[in-house]
Amino acid sequence: xxxxxxxxxxxxxxxxxxxxxxxxxxxxxxxxxxxxxxxxxxxxxxxxxxxxxxxxxxxxxxxxxxxxxxxxxxxxxxxxxxxxxxxxxxxxxxxxxxxxxxxxxxxxxxxxxxxxxxxxxxxxxxxxxxxxxxxxxxxxxxxxxxxxxxxxxxxxxxxxxxxxxxxxxxxxxxxxxxxxxxxx
Amino acid sequence: xxxxxxxxxxxxxxxxxxxxxxxxxxxxxxxxxxxxxxxxxxxxxxxxxxxxxxxxxxxxxxxxxxxxxxxxxxxxxxxxxxxxxxxxxxxxxxxxxxxxxxxxxxxxxxxxxxxxxxxxxxxxxxxxxxxxxxxxxxxxxxxxxxxxxxxxxxxxxxxxxxxxxxxxxxxxxxxxxxxxxxxxxxxxxxxxxxxxxxxxxxxxxxxxxxxxxxxxxxxxxxxxxxxxxxxxxxxxxxxxxxxxxxxxxxxxxxxxxxxxxxxxxxxxxxxxxxxxxxxxxxxxxxxxxxxxxxxxxxxxxxxxxxxxxxxxxxxxxxxxxxxxxxxxxxxxxxxxxxxxxxxxxxxxxxxxxxxxxxxxxxxxxxxxxxxxxxxxxxxxxxxxxxxxxxxxxxxxxxxxxxxxxxxxxxxxxxxxxxxxxxxxxxxxxxxxxxxxxxxxxxxxxxxxxxxxxxxxxxxxxxxxxxxxxxxxxxxxxxxxxxxxxxxxxxxxxxxxxxxxxxxxxxxxxxxxxxxxxxxxxxxxxxxxxxxxxxxxxxxxxxxxxxxxxxxxxxxxxxxxxxxxxxxxxxxxxxxxxxxxxxxxxxxxxxxxxxxxxxxxxxxxxxxxxxxxxxxxxxxxxxxxxxxxxxxxxxxxxxxxxxxxxxxxxxxxxxxxx
Amino acid sequence: xxxxxxxxxxxxxxxxxxxxxxxxxxxxxxxxxxxxxxxxxxxxxxxxxxxxxxxxxxxxxxxxxxxxxxxxxxxxxxxxxxxxxxxxxxxxxxxxxxxxxxxxxxxxxxxxxxxxxxxxxxxxxxxxxxxxxxxxxxxxxxxxxxxxxxxxxxx
Numbered sequence: 004x005x006x007x008x009x010x011x012x013x014x015x016x017x018x019x020x021x022x023x024x025x026x027x028x029x030x031x032x033x034x035x036x037x038x039x040x041x042x043x044x045x046x047x048x049x050x051x052x053x054x055x056x057x058x059x060x061x062x063x064x065x066x067x068x069x070x071x072x073x074x075x076x077x078x079x080x081x082x083x084x085x086x087x088x089x090x091x092x093x094x095x096x097x098x099x100x101x102x103x104x105x106x107x108x109x110x111x112x113x114x115x116x117x118x119x120x121x122x123x124x125x126x127x128x129x130x131x132x133x134x135x136x137x138x139x140x141x142x143x144x145x146x147x148x149x150x151x152x153x154x155x156x157x158x159x160x161x162x163x164x165x166x167x168x169x170x171x172x173x174x175x176x177x178x179x180x181x182x183x184x185x186x187x
Numbered sequence: 188x189x190x191x192x193x194x195x196x197x198x199x200x201x202x203x204x205x206x207x208x209x210x211x212x213x214x215x216x217x218x219x220x221x222x223x224x225x226x227x228x229x230x231x232x233x234x235x236x237x238x239x240x241x242x243x244x245x246x247x248x249x250x251x252x253x254x255x256x257x258x259x260x261x262x263x264x265x266x267x268x269x270x271x272x273x274x275x276x277x278x279x280x281x282x283x284x285x286x287x288x289x290x291x292x293x294x295x296x297x298x299x300x301x302x303x304x305x306x307x308x309x310x311x312x313x314x315x316x317x318x319x320x321x322x323x324x325x326x327x328x329x330x331x332x333x334x335x336x337x338x339x340x341x342x343x344x345x346x347x348x349x350x351x352x353x354x355x356x357x358x359x360x361x362x363x364x365x366x367x368x369x370x371x372x373x374x375x376x377x378x379x380x381x382x383x384x385x386x387x388x389x390x391x392x393x394x395x396x397x398x399x400x401x402x403x404x405x406x407x408x409x410x411x412x413x414x415x416x417x418x419x420x421x422x423x424x425x426x427x428x429x430x431x432x433x434x435x436x437x438x439x440x441x442x443x444x445x446x447x448x449x450x451x452x453x454x455x456x457x458x459x460x461x462x463x464x465x466x467x468x469x470x471x472x473x474x475x476x477x478x479x480x481x482x483x484x485x486x487x488x489x490x491x492x493x494x495x496x497x498x499x500x501x502x503x504x505x506x507x508x509x510x511x512x513x514x515x516x517x518x519x520x521x522x523x524x525x526x527x528x529x530x531x532x533x534x535x536x537x538x539x540x541x542x543x544x545x546x547x548x549x550x551x552x553x554x555x556x557x558x559x560x561x562x563x564x565x566x567x568x569x570x571x572x573x574x575x576x577x578x579x580x581x582x583x584x585x586x587x588x589x590x591x592x593x594x595x596x597x598x599x600x601x602x603x604x605x606x607x608x609x610x611x612x613x614x615x616x617x618x619x620x621x622x623x624x625x626x627x628x629x630x631x632x633x634x635x636x637x638x639x640x641x642x643x644x645x646x647x648x649x650x651x652x653x654x655x656x657x658x659x660x661x662x663x664x665x666x667x668x669x670x671x672x673x674x675x676x677x678x679x680x681x682x683x684x685x686x687x688x689x690x691x692x693x694x695x696x697x698x699x700x701x702x703x704x705x706x707x708x709x710x711x712x713x714x715x716x717x718x719x720x721x722x723x724x725x726x727x728x729x730x731x732x733x734x735x736x737x738x739x740x741x742x743x744x745x746x747x748x749x750x751x752x753x754x755x756x757x758x759x760x761x762x763x764x765x766x767x768x769x770x771x772x773x774x775x776x777x778x779x780x781x782x783x784x785x786x787x788x789x790x791x792x793x794x795x796x797x798x799x800x801x802x803x804x805x806x807x808x809x810x811x812x813x814x815x816x817x818x819x820x821x822x823x824x825x826x827x828x829x830x831x832x833x834x835x836x837x838x839x840x841x842x843x844x
Numbered sequence: 845x846x847x848x849x850x851x852x853x854x855x856x857x858x859x860x861x862x863x864x865x866x867x868x869x870x871x872x873x874x875x876x877x878x879x880x881x882x883x884x885x886x887x888x889x890x891x892x893x894x895x896x897x898x899x900x901x902x903x904x905x906x907x908x909x910x911x912x913x914x915x916x917x918x919x920x921x922x923x924x925x926x927x928x929x930x931x932x933x934x935x936x937x938x939x940x941x942x943x944x945x946x947x948x949x950x951x952x953x954x955x956x957x958x959x960x961x962x963x964x965x966x967x968x969x970x971x972x973x974x975x976x977x978x979x980x981x982x983x984x985x986x987x988x989x990x991x992x993x994x995x996x997x998x999x
Contacts, residue, residue, distance in 0.1 A: 016515050023560070024508050039572065041933050048931075110902045136906030143931035144903075145889040425898040432893040530971040534964075542967075546960050554953050561940070561949045573946050574887050576938030577895065583953055616850065623854045630865045637866040644858065699897075760900060777900055790900065 040143060040151075040162040047072070047153045048141035050107070052131040055118055060129045062105070063157065069102035069176055071167075072151040074109045074144050075130075077116050082148040085166040090125045092169040102176065106130040107138050109147045154179055189252055193243030193335040200236025200287060201325035203229050208318040211311055220306040226314045227305060230291075230298035233321055237291035241275065241284050244334060248274050253343050256336040257281060263348030265728040265753075270349060273360040276367075277349040279484055279499070280334035285364065287324045289371040294321060297375060297400075309393060312382030313375075320374055323506055331499045351752040351759045354729065356422045358414065366411030366438060370476045372404025373441065377473035380466055384517040389462065389524050394452060399815055401452075401469075405445050406811035412438055413804030424760040426699065426773050426792040428800065431580040436559045437479030440552055444472040447548035454541045457603060460527040461538070463518060464545050470514035471552075477507045482559070533605045540598035547590050554583045581694075585638060592645035592687055595680050596622075596652040599673070614655075621651030634696070642691035650684045653677040675814025682810055685803030692796035693771075699792040701777055706784075713793040715740055715772050722779060722787060732761075733779045735787050739765045739772050747776040747789070771797040879911045882921055886928055887938045895938055 042048070050062035050072065062070065073089060075082045089104050096102035105128060108117065117130065133139055142151060145164075152161040152175055160179045163171070207229030214222030244257070248271050253259045261278050262271065276282040294317050301310045328334060348354065376397040383393040415438065416428040429435060448468040454461045485500025518525070531538045558575045565573050600614040625647025629640055656677045660668030668674055702710035704719035711717075720736040723746075734748040745763040752759065765772040775790040873881075880897055886907065888899035896904045896911075907928070914924050928936050940946040 017512065020508065020511050024504060039570065039933065041930050135909065136902060137910065139903065140906060140910060140928075141931060143889075143933065145932065424900060425894055427894075427898055430893050430898070531968065532971070534968050539968075543964070546964060550953070550956060550960060553956055557949060557952060561946075562935075565945050568945055571945070572933055572935040573940050574893075574935045574938055575940050575949060576887055576893055578885060578939035579949065582939075612851070619851070619854055623858050626858050626861045626865075630861045635865050637862065640862055640865045644862075775900060777905070 038149075038162045038164045040159070042143060042151070042159045043162065045159060046157050047151065047159050048138075050105070050131065050138055050141075052107075052133060052138065054132070055114065055121070055130040058129070060105070060131050062153070065103070065105075066157050067155050068100070069096075069155060070153040071102070071104045071172060072142070072153060073104060073106050073167075074139060074142070074147045074149045075106045076109045076112055076147055077120050078112075079109070079147045081166045083120075085148055085168075086124055086126065088166075088168045088172075092167075092172050093126065093128060095169065095173070104128045107142075108132050109139055109144065110136070152176070152179070154183070189243050189247045189250075190255055190335040190337050193240050193247070193255075194333075196236045196239030196241075196243060197325055197328045197333075197335070198236070200233050200240065200291065201322060201329055203232035203236055204318045204322035204325055207233065208315055208322060211315040211318065215308055215311050215315065223306045223311045226311065227295075227298040227302055229318065230295040230314070233318070234291040234295045236325070237284070237288040240328070240334075241288045244275055244281060244284055245272060248272070251345075253346055254337055255334075256338050257334045259338050259343050259346050261349050262346045264345050266348045266354065267729065269357055269360055270354050273353070273363075274349045276363045277353050280328070280332045282363065282367075283324060283328055283332050284334055285367055286371060287321060287328070289364075289367045290317070290321050290324065290374060293372060293375055294318070297378075308386050309379070309382045309388055312385050313378040316378035316381045317374055320378075327499055327502060331502065348729070348752065351730070351750065352422065354752070356418060358418045358421065362411060362414045362418050365407055365414055369404050369406070369408025369411050370438070370441065370479075372400065372407060373445065373469075373473050373476055375400040375404065376469055380469045381513070381517065384466065384521050387521065387524060389521065390459075394455060394465075398452070401445075401449060402811060402815050405442075405449055406808060406815075408438070408442050408445065409811070410804065410808050412442060413801070413807075417801055417804075420797070421762065421764065424762045424775050426697075426762070426775070426790075426794070428797070431558070431577045433559050434483045436555050437475075437482050440479060440555055441472045441475040443548050443552040443555070444468050444475060447545050448472060451541050451545050454538050458527075458529050458538060460529050460531065461542065461545070462525045462527055463522075464542075466518055466525070467514075468545070468549075470510075470518070474507060474510050474514065475552075477503065477510055481507055535601065535606045535611075537598065537601045537603045540594055540601050544591075544594050544598065547587055547594065551584060551587045551591075554587070555580065558583070588687065588690075589638075589641055589645055592642070592649050592684070595683065596645065596649040599652060599656060599677070599680075615652070617655050618648050618651030621654075622648035634692075636695055639691040639695040642687055646684045646688045646691075650681055653680045653684070670813050670816045672814050675810050675812070675816065678810030678813055679807050680810075682803045682806030682808075685799045685806060689796045689799035689803060693794040693800070697792060697794040699790070701788055701790045703786045703788050705786045708786075710789070710791070712791050713770075715791075715793055717772070717774065717789065717791055719787060719789055720744065733776070735774075735776045735779070735789060737763070737774055737789060739774075745772075745774055747774040749776050749779050766798045768796075768798050770795040875912065875915050878921060879908070879915055882911050882915075882924055883908050885925070885938055887936050889932055889936060893938075 047062060047070075050060075052060060054060050062072070071089070071092065075086075077083070092102070093104045104126070106126070108130065121130065131138070142149075148164070148166050150163045150167050150172075151159055152163070152172065154160050161175050163175075207226065210222050210225055210229065213219070214225075244255075246252075247255050247258050248262050249268070251258070251262060251264050253262065257278070257280055261274050261281070266274065274281065276285045294314070297317065298305070298314060301307075304310050305314075379393045379397045383389055412435075415435065419430070419435075420426075420428040445468075448465060451461050451465050451468060455465050481500060481503035484503060531542065533539060534543075558579055561575050562573055565571055596618055597611075597615070600611070600618075602610065622644045626640055626644040629643040634640060634643065657668065657674060660674050662668070669678070698713040700710070700712050702717075702719075704710060706719060706721045709716055709718040716739075718738040718741075720738055723734045723736065725732045725734065730750045730752045732748050732750040734746040736744050736746055738744045743765065745765055747763040748761040749758045750761060760775050760777075762773055762775045764774070771792075771794050773792040773794065775792075777788040777790045780787045883897035884895050886896040888894045888896050888901055888904040888907075890901050890903045891899050894904075896907045898904075911924060914927070919927075925937070934941060934946070940949050942950055
C-alpha cells in the first residue's frame with residue numbers, strides 16, 4: 004500500500020516537472036519584439052509639450068499621418084543604436100509626408116547633450132520634453148527604447164520594445180493599412 | 188596566452204571529471220578496487236584544472252588583459268584591486284569558474300576524508316556523482332559559457348568595469364563565494380544520498396557520515412543569504428533588505444528545504460523514520476540549487492541580478508530535469524527498502540512535531556516557488572503579464588512563519604514517542620511566562636497590530652524555550668553545555684528569534700519621507716532630526732561621487748551619495764545608515780543640487796530593530812559552529828562503528844526538574 | 845486546579861494584550877498614508893520587484909508625485925490603481941488580482957494546505973490502525989535476509 008503512494012507521487016511529481024520544463028523551454032527571450040500593451044487599439048494618450056527647438060507640440064495636430072512616438076535618452080545605449088533606423092524611416096517618408104517620428108525625452112537628459120546628439124546624428128523631428136515624466140506614465144513606458152506606432156486616426160497600433168528598424172516600422176504600417184482597408 | 192592557459196585548465200577539469208566518473212563507474216560495476224582508489228587522484232586533477240582556470244582568469248583581470256572577452260566586458264583599469272578580484276564572479280561565465288572551484292575543493296576534501304574507504308561502494312558512488320556534476324559544469328565552460336573566449340577584432344584598451352552596483356561595497360567580494368560554499372556544498376550530501384539509494388545501504392550510516400558536511404553547507408548558505416540581505420540594505424539604497432526578488436528567492440528555496448532536512452534527520456537517526464522525507468528533502472535541496480541557478484542565469488525572469496541572457500539556460504534546465512528524475516526514480520525504485528520499522532505513535536511527540544515541521548517548511552518552499560514562477564505560467568497560458576510581488580509573499584508566508592516560531596518553542600521540549608499533558612505544562616511554563624511578558628512589553632512599548640504582536644509573543648515563547656534548555660544544560664555540564672548539536676541548535680534558534688522579531692518590527696513600524704532641504708535646514712521624522720550641511724564632490728578614476736553631508740540627531744555626520752560611473756547610464760545611489768540597537772536612520776541622496784545653493788532632496792527612512800537582523804544572523808552562525816563542535820564522545824578512528832550504529836551522537840535529555 | 849492557575853492567568857493577560865494591541869490601531873489615514881499604501885502596492889515599472897514606494901528611480905518618483913496629485917484631486921484608490929493598470933497592464937500590480945487565471949496563485953497554496961492537513965490526518969490514523977498487525981511470512985523472510993547479510997559482513 005505504501006509503495007503505491009510512493010509510486011503515484013513520483014508520477015505526479017514527474018508530470019509537474021515535465022510541464023514545468025516544457026513551459027520554461029518555450030519561453031522566448033526579451034529581445035526586440037512587439038509588446039502587449041493595454042493601449043493597443045485605443046486612442047493615443049495626450050502628448051503635448053515643448054520641443055528642443057522651443058516650439059510647442061501636440062500629437063493631435065498630427066492626425067492624418069502615421070506617427071512613431073519614440074521614448075529616448077542619450078545615456079541609453081540601445082536607443083543610440085536604433086537612432087539611425089529612425090532617421091532612415093523618417094527620410095523614407097519625407098517626400099510623401101505620410102509618416103513621421105516624434106521623440107520624447109525619458110528621465111533626465113542634459114539638453115545640450117541632446118541637441119549635440121541630434122546635430123551630429125541627424126533626425127529632424129520634434130523632441131518633446133517630459134519634465135515630470137507624465138507622458139511616460141501615460142504611455143505606460145517601462146524601459147527604453149520603446150516606440151509606439153500611432154495611425155492617422157490617432158489610435159495606437161503597435162508597441163515595440165528593445166529597438167526598432169526602419170523595415171520593421173514599414174512592415175507594421177503596411178500591415179495596419181491593410182487591416183484598415185479591410186475594415187472600411 | 189592566458190586564454191590558452193585558462194582553457195587548458197577547463198579542459199583538464201573536464202577530462203579529469205569525465206574520465207574519473209568513467210573509471211569509477213567501471214570500478215563499481217566490476218568491483219575492481221584499484222580503479223576505485225584512483226578516485227582521489229582524479230579529484231586532485233579536477234582541483235588542479237579548476238585552480239588553473241581560476242588563476243588564469245584572475246591573472247587576466249588584474250593584469251587588464253582585454254584580449255579576453257570576459258575581461259573586455261567586465262574589467263576595467265579603473266577598478267580598485269579588491270573589486271577586480273571580485274570581478275571573477277561578477278558575471279555568468281566567471282561565476283561558473285567559482286562554482287567549479289568550490290566543487291573541486293569539496294570533491295578533494297571528500298576524497299581525502301574517505302581515503303581509507305575508497306573501495307567502499309558507498310563512497311565510490313558518491314564520488315562518481317560528484318564527478319558527474321563537476322563534468323557538467325566544466326562542460327558548460329567548454330561550450331556555451333566559455334570564459335576564455337578571445338575578442339574578435341580589435342582589442343579594446345579599456346573596459347566598462349563590473350556593474351556599478353557591484354562596485355559600491357567591499358561586501359560584494361564576500362557575498363557570492365559564501366553563498367556558493369553553501370549552495371555547492373549541498374552536492375556532497377546529495378551525492379551520498381544517491382550512493383545510499385543505489386547501493387541499497389539505506390541505514391543511518393551515510394547520514395552520520397554527512398551530517399557535518401550538511402551543517403557546514405547549511406551554515407554557509409544561511410550566512411550567505413544574510414550577507415546578501417545586508418548588502419541589499421547597505422548598497423542598493425531602497426531601504427529594504429529583502430524584496431522577494433527572484434534571485435533572492437532562488438537562494439532561499441534550498442535554504443528552506445535544507446533547514447527542514449537538518450531537523451528531520453534527527454528523527455531518522457533516533458528512530459529510523461521519515462526516511463523518504465529526508466531523502467526527498469535532500470534531493471529537493473540540491474535540485475533547487477540547480478533550479479535557482481537556471482532561473483537567475485537564463486534571463487527567464489529579470490531581476491536586479493540577472494546579468495545576461497544566455498544559451499546555457501536550456502542546458503541548466505535539462506540538468507535540473509535529469510537531477511529530479513534521477514531522484515524521483517531512485518526513491519521510487521527503492522521505495523520498499525525505505526519502509527521504516529517504527530511509526531509515529533502520537534502527533535504530540537518529537538517525531539510528530541518534526542513531521543509537522545517538514546510539512547510547514549515544504550509548504551513555505553511551495554509558496555515561494557509558486558510565487559516566483561507564477562508570472563511565467565500565466566504568461567504561457569494566456570499571454571497576460573502579471574507580477575507577483577512582496578504583498579503576496581508576505582501575506583502567504585506570515586502564517587507559516589508564525590507556525591514555525593510556535594514549533595520552535597514546543598518541539599524541543601516534546602519527548603520522543605508520546606507526551607503527557609503534565610510534562611508539557613511543566614516544561615513550557617517558563618517559556619509561556621516569557622511569551623506573556625513579551626506581548627505585554629510590546630504593547631506597553633507601543634507596538635500595535637495583531638501580526639507583529641503575535642510574532643513578538645511567539646518569538647518570546649521560542650526564546651524562552653531555548654534559554655531554558657541552555658540554562659539546564661550549562662547547569663549540568665558547565666561551559667560544555669553550550670556545545671554540541673542540541674545546545675548549539677538552541678543558540679541558532681535564539682538567532683532565528685532575533686531575526687523574526689526584527690522582521691516583524693522593521694516590517695510593521697517603519698516611517699519614511701523625502702525632504703527638500705537647503706543648507707542648514709532640518710527635518711524631523713519618527714523622533715529623529717536630520718540637518719543638511721551641504722555637498723562635496725569627489726572624482727576618482729572609478730567614479731564621480733556627490734556626497735551630501737547630513738547630521739543626524741545633532742551628532743555624527745553621515746554621507747549618502749550619488750555616484751556616476753563613466754560607462755553606466757544612471758547615477759547609482761549610496762545610502763548612509765546610522766544604526767543603533769533600537770532603530771536605523773537610513774539616508775539617501777534622492778537628488779543632488781543642480782547648482783550651488785540649490786536644495787538637495789534627502790530621503791530618510793526610520794526602521795526599528797534592523798540591527799537585530801545582522802546580530803541574529805551572527806548568532807545563528809555562532810550557533811552553527813557550536814553545533815558542529817566535536818563532543819569528544821565519538822572515536823574518530825573507528826569509523827565503521829559509526830557506519831553500523833543506527834544511533835549516532837545521542838544527547839541525553841536534560842533531566843526533568 | 846492549581847496547575848491550571850498560572851496558565852489561565854497567562855491566557856487572560858495575553859488575550860487582553862492582543863485585543864488591546866489590535867483594536868487600538870490608531871488615527872484615521874492621512875493622504876500621505878493613503879499615497880504610501882497605493883505606492884506600496886504598485887510595482888516600479890523600471891525595476892523587477894521593487895515597489896513604487898521603495899524605488900528611487902525617476903519613474904517611481906514621478907508616480908509617487910502623480911499619486912499624491914490624484915488623491916488631492918479627489919480620486920479614490922481604486923481609480924488611481926485602475927489608471928495605472930490601464931497604462932501599464934496588470935503587471936504593475938504587485939499583488940496579483942484574485943480573479944481569473946491569476947487568482948490561482950492565491951488558491952493553490954490553500955489547496956496545498958488542505959491536502960497537507962488531510963495527509964497528516966490520514967497518516968496518523970493509519971499508524972494508529974497498524975497497531976495490531978500480524979507478522980506475515982514476507983516479514984519473516986525480510987528479517988532472515990537482513991540477518992544473513994549482517995552475518996556475511998566482513999569483520
